[in-house]
Amino acid sequence: MKVHESARPTPAVSDAPSQIEVLLSRFQRPTRTAQPVENPSGALTTKHRADKAGRRSGSVPETAPVDALRLLPDLAAGGLPARVRAAVSAYPYGAPLPPAKGLARELDGGLTPVAKELAALEVSGEIATSRGRRSGYRLRPDELHPQDVAFDRAVREGISSGLYAPGMPLPTGLLGSRHHVSTVCVPRALRLLLAERKVLRRDGTAGPGYYVTTPPGAAPVAAASAAREGRPRG
Known part of the structure; x- marks a missing residue:
C-alpha cells in the first residue's frame, strides 16, 4: 500500500544536550553554602561540613580547576586534544578513568586518536596507569607518576x-x-x-x-x- 507523504510520521526532535554541553556541565563544582542541617543527635552542623565529609567518602566528586572558557573554542571546533583533556579533567583526582574505548565512544572519536591523546597526557604527568589498576587515573599536580x-x-x-x-x-x-x-x-x-x-x-x-x-x-x-x-x- 502506498503511503501518502503527509501521513508519514515526523521524526522526533531530541532534547538531549550536545556533547559540548555535557562536557562543560562536568566543570560545575558542588555548591558549598553554609546551610544548617540537623544530624541524628539533634545538633546543627553546616552544609559545608557535610560537603567536606561527602568528598572524603567519595560521594561528592571534586574536579580540577579547569579554564572552561579557554577550552570553549577548541570544544566548539571539535579539537580532540581539548575534548579529551576536558573529559579527563571532569574526573576527581585518583578516580579511575574510563578505558580509551569508552572515552572514544563518549567523545565520538576514533579509538586510536583518543588513545594517542591519553598517552600524551600520561607523558605530561596529568594521568597515570599502573599494573594494579584496570584503567588510568588522574594525578594531582604535586603527585609523581x-x-x-x-x-x-x-x-x-x-x-x-x-x-x-x-x-x-x-x-x-x-x-x-x-x-x-x-x-x-x-x-x-x-x-x-x-x-x-x-x-x-x-x-x-x-x-x-x-x-x-x-x-x-x-x-x-x-x-x-x-x-x-x-x-x-x-
Missing part, C-alpha cells in the same frame, strides 16, 4: 649527599636507564624538582640539560674547579 618515584628519589639523595653538586649537570640518560624512565618522560620525572627549583633546565657547561641549582652566593662546582686548576702552585 608511579614510574618516576625511584628517579626522583635518586636525584634528591644525590643532591643531599653531594654526589650532584650545585652547578653540576644531571646524568639523566644514566638515571633514566637505571630507573626505567624513557627520555621523553624525563621532564615528567623531574617536574617536582623543577617546581621546587632544586633543578633547572638550562644551557650550561655540558650543553643543554638539567643542572643542580646553585644556591645564592655559591659558585658553581665547574667554575670553582676551573678556577682552582688555573691557580699557580705555590
Whole structure:
C-alpha cells in the first residue's frame, strides 16, 4: 500500500544536550553554602561540613580547576586534544578513568586518536596507569607518576649527599636507564624538582640539560674547579 507523504510520521526532535554541553556541565563544582542541617543527635552542623565529609567518602566528586572558557573554542571546533583533556579533567583526582574505548565512544572519536591523546597526557604527568589498576587515573599536580618515584628519589639523595653538586649537570640518560624512565618522560620525572627549583633546565657547561641549582652566593662546582686548576702552585 502506498503511503501518502503527509501521513508519514515526523521524526522526533531530541532534547538531549550536545556533547559540548555535557562536557562543560562536568566543570560545575558542588555548591558549598553554609546551610544548617540537623544530624541524628539533634545538633546543627553546616552544609559545608557535610560537603567536606561527602568528598572524603567519595560521594561528592571534586574536579580540577579547569579554564572552561579557554577550552570553549577548541570544544566548539571539535579539537580532540581539548575534548579529551576536558573529559579527563571532569574526573576527581585518583578516580579511575574510563578505558580509551569508552572515552572514544563518549567523545565520538576514533579509538586510536583518543588513545594517542591519553598517552600524551600520561607523558605530561596529568594521568597515570599502573599494573594494579584496570584503567588510568588522574594525578594531582604535586603527585609523581608511579614510574618516576625511584628517579626522583635518586636525584634528591644525590643532591643531599653531594654526589650532584650545585652547578653540576644531571646524568639523566644514566638515571633514566637505571630507573626505567624513557627520555621523553624525563621532564615528567623531574617536574617536582623543577617546581621546587632544586633543578633547572638550562644551557650550561655540558650543553643543554638539567643542572643542580646553585644556591645564592655559591659558585658553581665547574667554575670553582676551573678556577682552582688555573691557580699557580705555590
